[in-house]
Amino acid sequence: MEKLLLLGDEAIAQGFIDAGGSAINSYPGTPSTQITEYVMKSKQAKELGVRANWCANEKTALEASIGVAYAGKRAMTCMKHVGLNVCGDPFMNAAIIGTKGVLVVVADDPSMFSSQDEQDSRFYGHWAMIPMLEPSNQQEAYDMVHFGFELSEKLGTPVLYRIPTRLAHSRAGVVRKPVRKQNELTEPADAKSFVLLPANAKRLYRDLIDKQPAFTKASEESGYNKYFEGENKKLGIITTGIAYNYLMENFQGGKCPYPVVKITQYPLPYNMINKLYDEVDEILVLEDGQPFVEEHIKGFLGKGKKVMGRLDETIRRDGELNAEKVAKALGMKAESGAAVPEVVTNRPPALCQGCPHVDSYNALNAVMANHKGGKVFGDIGCYTLGFNMHAINTTVCMGASITMAKGASEVGIFPSVAVIGDGTFGHSGMTGLLDCVNEKANVVVVILDNDITAMTGGQPSSANNKIRQICEGLGVAPEHIRDIIPLPKNHEENVKIIEEEVNYNGVSVIIPHRTCLVELKKHLKK
């Protein structure tokens, strides 16, 4: 079969197309974005009539995929780790339904290259009591999409598919499988299963509990979890996902002398872990993420054989795993080059030269300089970098700018300003603005409209060309929705407009509108 050079993300996307996927519904988020983008750009997907959508947020995306599954077809929803919080509701309940043919792909970001936390999605999967897959390389990433759909349909459950940044954004050769036909449109075998009234839900939750042994059996027998024998029984090693590579990197060309259980499928394969426990003196758990497996096998009392990993900080608890950390945990000598010379200074990411956000922030900063005690509540996107311009005081989670500004204004902060991008406003800003209108909050909401979801590489923004109408529809007074054009030549005028709205006691919206420069350049090239 054909061999392609693919990012882990792209391998998943190609796997989805080849495995007979019918629809992919996602919200962009680093490092998951390239999965859905790949399907959107794929000629093959177009010819096969595969539907590929950017949705308003992760919740609407996953719900759409549950709808696809209702129709009997295969669907995938992709997101970054914090996106799983946004779709926690459909995620947990898709598990209760026993939704067949749905893969929930979540890209975690250990070391927070482009994120606000290091949460490990496997805790969610465990909580929802569903099988999980965690491929160790690009080939497995491709193969396990096929496998994941088969597993989902056979066992009657959605499957959580977890990758970390390094797999998402690393390329390697991938050999394809034959293309499978899409499923036919069908009615659900158990029509009641999609109606989560308590009477049905109680039965379905019991079903989910009763399915657990089958889930574990699948993990033990699928062949994706592997037991490697080793002659040195002083130590046994458990690796999950790409942690296996960081272990083997230390034994180039050779073989790891210790017995190893390589995990890529959950629930945990009890037979292999039991065998390891019986054979060795101590256990080391290697995970690129939080100590999920370690916590499970260590137990609360920590009795029995010694289990080492991130919990006891044999490996630092925060930050991504790497070969050097594994070498240190194994007591091996890790090589290192020269230290970074002192002369090297930080070069932090910054807003682009000529970026419209810079002009918006300059105007806002000028206004806020006259209002000591005022606060600016920021949000998630390129404009979070406004922190380096001393333009925002907070960044918490998607949409929190507007709602935090409201909460703060109600207990005495004035002026209370929210800054949110058009993409994030569409994702989860609208409901917060409705709260503001209903409570007549004294806030100024600045919606930075650059026509695109810029941070993740330029996906369409769900609220594009509709921001004013949305604000009016939510009940913001039309005369307090002010359009400005963020350009240096308009600085004085923009300062004046923002100042006017700060002095209005009620909900004001300011929409600085100018297209993202990176996006503009792309269009000029075309």
Add this chain to the structure above:
Amino acid sequence: MKKDIVLCGVGGDGIVSVAKIISDAALNMGLNLKQSEIHGMSQRGGSVFSHLRLSSDEIFADVIPEGHADIILSSEPMEALRYLPWLAKDGWIITNSDPFVNINNYPDMAKINAELAKVKNVVSFNANEIAKTIKARSNMVLLGATVPYLGIELGKVEEAINHIFGNKGAEVVDVNMKALHAGYEQAKK
């Protein structure tokens, strides 16, 4: 054969795209490869890097362990120094000598050059100047300068350029070839 390469520069300067050409040549030679890169927030004008690993044997980690890089290929001099912990004792730095200044506190060039001089194997030259004379991209010139240390013949890299830029017309291929050769000659000086 095994080559571990750190490509580094400043977000948006396109240095990471050079990896694509090397990868194409390596694949054609039947080598295994892994190439990791960083997307998202860190792309915006900040330090960026990519790890490219080529080997005739199985490659495990997607990232190069410290002290193992055979080559650091950098689009500007301070960024080359930032990744020194990855450079193997006998490894090479190939860097553009022209600084990319987008921060207020960019250090004194004399100090940077002094640090570069401490490294055993360095090829440092003004790739922007050479690129300007042939109206090419400096990244391609830097790639040319890397070829002698790459373990991949010049002809294989030329094939990759033909393959990747072929659909953009003969003129584009030609400019990139010129840049490649100019860099190659520079490295031999």
